[in-house]
Amino acid sequence: MTTGNGNGDNKGGERFTGHGAEWTDANLSQKDAQVATVWVEQIVNKRSMLTNKDRVEDVRDAMWELEKDGEIVVHRINDQHQPAMVKTLYGWDKKIPTNQLWHHKSCGQCGNIPGYPASLLWLMNKMDIRYLDETDQTSCTAWNYHGSGIGNIESLAAVFLRNFHQAYVSAKAQGLPEGYYYPLVHCGTSFGNYKEVRGYLLHSAKLRDRVKTILGKLGRLVDGKLLIPEEIVHYSEWVHVMRDRIKEHQVIDCSNIRATVHPACHVYKMVPEDAIYDDDILEGNRLAVTTGVLETLGTQVIDYSTWYDCCGFGFRHIISEREFTRSFAIDRKLRVAQEEARADMMIGHDTGCITTLDKNQWIGAAVGKPVELPVLADCQFAALVCGAHPYKIVQSHWHASPTEHLFDKLGIDWQAKKKEFEEYLKDVEAGRGESLYDPRLMITSGPGYKAVEHKGD
Amino acid sequence: MSHSSTSRIQEYIGDPVSDTPPVAREQLEEIFQDIQADLRFDHELNGCLNCGICTATCPAAHYYDFSPREIVQLLWTENLEGIYDAMQEKIWSCAQCYTCAARCPFGNSPGGLVMLMRETAIKHGMESAKSVLRPFSRVMLKLISTGNQLSPDMINPEGFADWGPNVSKVDAPLTTLRKAIPMPTLHTTKTAWEVNLKTSVELYTIWEETGVLDSLETIDENLFDVILDIMDEKRDDYEDWMDEQDDD
Numbered sequence: 001m002t003t004g005n006g007n008g009d010n011k012g013g014e015r016f017t018g019h020g021a022e023w024t025d026a027n028l029s030q031k032d033a034q035v036a037t038v039w040v041e042q043i044v045n046k047r048s049m050l051t052n053k054d055r056v057e058d059v060r061d062a063m064w065e066l067e068k069d070g071e072i073v074v075h076r077i078n079d080q081h082q083p084a085m086v087k088t089l090y091g092w093d094k095k096i097p098t099n100q101l102w103h104h105k106s107c108g109q110c111g112n113i114p115g116y117p118a119s120l121l122w123l124m125n126k127m128d129i130r131y132l133d134e135t136d137q138t139s140c141t142a143w144n145y146h147g148s149g150i151g152n153i154e155s156l157a158a159v160f161l162r163n164f165h166q167a168y169v170s171a172k173a174q175g176l177p178e179g180y181y182y183p184l185v186h187c188g189t190s191f192g193n194y195k196e197v198r199g200y201l202l203h204s205a206k207l208r209d210r211v212k213t214i215l216g217k218l219g220r221l222v223d224g225k226l227l228i229p230e231e232i233v234h235y236s237e238w239v240h241v242m243r244d245r246i247k248e249h250q251v252i253d254c255s256n257i258r259a260t261v262h263p264a265c266h267v268y269k270m271v272p273e274d275a276i277y278d279d280d281i282l283e284g285n286r287l288a289v290t291t292g293v294l295e296t297l298g299t300q301v302i303d304y305s306t307w308y309d310c311c312g313f314g315f316r317h318i319i320s321e322r323e324f325t326r327s328f329a330i331d332r333k334l335r336v337a338q339e340e341a342r343a344d345m346m347i348g349h350d351t352g353c354i355t356t357l358d359k360n361q362w363i364g365a366a367v368g369k370p371v372e373l374p375v376l377a378d379c380q381f382a383a384l385v386c387g388a389h390p391y392k393i394v395q396s397h398w399h400a401s402p403t404e405h406l407f408d409k410l411g412i413d414w415q416a417k418k419k420e421f422e423e424y425l426k427d428v429e430a431g432r433g434e435s436l437y438d439p440r441l442m443i444t445s446g447p448g449y450k451a452v453e454h455k456g457d
Numbered sequence: 458m459s460h461s462s463t464s465r466i467q468e469y470i471g472d473p474v475s476d477t478p479p480v481a482r483e484q485l486e487e488i489f490q491d492i493q494a495d496l497r498f499d500h501e502l503n504g505c506l507n508c509g510i511c512t513a514t515c516p517a518a519h520y521y522d523f524s525p526r527e528i529v530q531l532l533w534t535e536n537l538e539g540i541y542d543a544m545q546e547k548i549w550s551c552a553q554c555y556t557c558a559a560r561c562p563f564g565n566s567p568g569g570l571v572m573l574m575r576e577t578a579i580k581h582g583m584e585s586a587k588s589v590l591r592p593f594s595r596v597m598l599k600l601i602s603t604g605n606q607l608s609p610d611m612i613n614p615e616g617f618a619d620w621g622p623n624v625s626k627v628d629a630p631l632t633t634l635r636k637a638i639p640m641p642t643l644h645t646t647k648t649a650w651e652v653n654l655k656t657s658v659e660l661y662t663i664w665e666e667t668g669v670l671d672s673l674e675t676i677d678e679n680l681f682d683v684i685l686d687i688m689d690e691k692r693d694d695y696e697d698w699m700d701e702q703d704d705d
Binding site for chain 2: 049053054105107108109111112115117135136137138148150151152154155166200203204206207272312313315316320326327328332359363396400421422425429433435436437442446448
């Protein structure tokens with residue numbers, strides 16, 4: 001019978017169990033036990049855990065082969081998109097377009113965190129980036145798929161190719177050539193899903209054939225071929241490569257802010273070889289996006305022991321297994337960030353994570369686990385310190401977490417700003433609301449479309 | 458139907474020492490063949506040494522009787538009864554984070570395999586799938602009929618009481634708050650953004666051509682009927698618009 005607790009401290013009722021009769025307690029002191037297991041902390045959760053695979057291939061090789069064989073057309077990122085180069089998990093190059101971008105919106109962001117895309121567009125306006133936000137886009141449908149199982153590889157692939165084809169042809173509505181705008185994916189799940197689906201499309205002739213028939217019916221082929229994007233690009237990657245330019249617009253000092261980052265599973269665990277790493281950002285052990293911009297803006301990014309954990313969103317769980325979602329969010333992320341990292345905020349880069357971490361705080365008090373941690377997306381925080389209005393642009397009133405605590409710490413008079421916004425609502429009701437772009441551009445075909453000539457260089 | 462004196466295994470698979478008839482072998486084989494027939498199967502299952510790194514890092518394993526290692530083992534060893542049993546409840550625990558896939562030294566994707574099992578559970582009209590997906594029907598209705606998965610009118614204090622009183626910190630009608638977003642595509646309440654009619658019609662074609670509507674009919678006939686009505690109406694609207702263009 002075993003009586004120890006594994007730390008050499010034989011307090012009754014606190015022993016490890018379930019090891020069988022042959023198990024004996026090492027009776028290590030707490031310090032020695034920590035030394036004995038420290039290797040776990042050093043190795044687990046680090047980049048090396050993701051690079052231990054024997055068989056890793058770059059699907060873009062297959063893509064170029066298929067293009068050479070005349071099977072597909074590749075939507076290329078070229079000089080007009082002013083690309084920046086970054087390194088991914090294995091040191092491969094990835095091209096990130098920085099201009100002429102087609103916003104592939106996120107249903108969760110637009111539905112309940114609208115300051116997320118609005119902040120991104122506001123940053124783009126600051127830097128004179130050309131973009132298009134239009135109505136001819138569907139959800140990626142992957143939230144529903146991962147939550148319910150309704151859908152399949154063909155439907156996911158067809159939706160992916162339809163949306164990306166629309167991005168390719170969208171500029172024609174402004175009298176501009178095909179390929180002018182390059183898709184920028186806002187949602188982490190769309191990003192992960194599209195990358196996974198692209199891999200299957202490139203590997204399976206059968207899938208390509210099936211989907212080609214459907215895309216043909218929709219008139220969504222280019223020269224009779226499927227259109228595949230050269231890169232699938234997440235908005236956080238754009239923020240990452242633009243971080244030095246964003247800093248040029250910074251007007252609020254944030255060096256007193258302790259930041260924790262929640263990286264999104266579908267951004268860096270799905271098709272992990274395509275995620276960006278940088279040896280200068282947390283020694284290359286953590287995903288570079290978001291941490292990079294926060295460091296550039298001057299916050300103190302604090303690493304924490306559950307950095308690698310998911311948020312608890314679970315797709316279906318946030319709707320119908322809420323106990324799981326809120327328990328995981330509070331116990332494994334929020335309280336750790338608050339108590340271990342003593343964080344002033346948690347910053348993420350994905351729809352489901354921001355929703356989960358932001359909304360599931362209040363309920364903690366009911367079970368004696370109160371948490372109060374402001375939660376925002378990286379582009380919202382970047383816009384905020386560049387002077388964006390916390391309500392008109394960052395739309396922080398849609399956040400349930402105490403963003404006001406963060407505003408106080410940044411020296412933003414949020415009460416005054418809130419009053420301004422409430423006054424502004426009268427203008428909105430009178431039809432004098434402001435827009436980040438010319439609203440006539442948002443319909444590119446079908447009912448409501450009117451041709452608008454492109455103005456610019 | 459649950460019975461207090463029988464275990465889940467007895468209920469769904471059959472008890473070898475009782476008179477309860479087991480699930481027919483042919484049915485178990487058909488289910489496994491459907492899982493295996495997906496083009497992703499061979500990519501997502503490459504071998505398993507039972508190292509358990511997937512389960513060690515799995516968020517669902519913290520809270521449920523669920524182990525991604527077990528899922529991989531059941532499929533790898535072609536344990537048909539075990540696969541069937543896992544499809545009754547366990548597969549619905551997975552949070553789909555793919556931490557298991559990122560970690561597995563063999564390059565397996567237990568999360569991806571779970572999706573193939575969920576799709577198959579739906580195809581076979583399993584009761585587990587029907588009951589698990591019942592609370593998800595509003596999302597499915599929204600997505601399939603509009604092309605958006607979430608809309609502002611779905612997020613309200615009544616529906617999400619546990620999110621607390623601060624889901625909106627400015628007291629104003631939802632329509633006004635939506636119009637105060639400086640992106641005109643977002644001035645909507647029933648969809649996350651304004652979806653072009655032509656876009657919705659294209660999406661319906663995708664649902665039809667890929668068999669998604671068949672899955673939906675298997676799992677929830679009422680929902681299927683409602684969606685069909687909405688789709689027909691939108692198609693009619695689009696055709697009317699096309700006719701108007703021809704007239705012009």
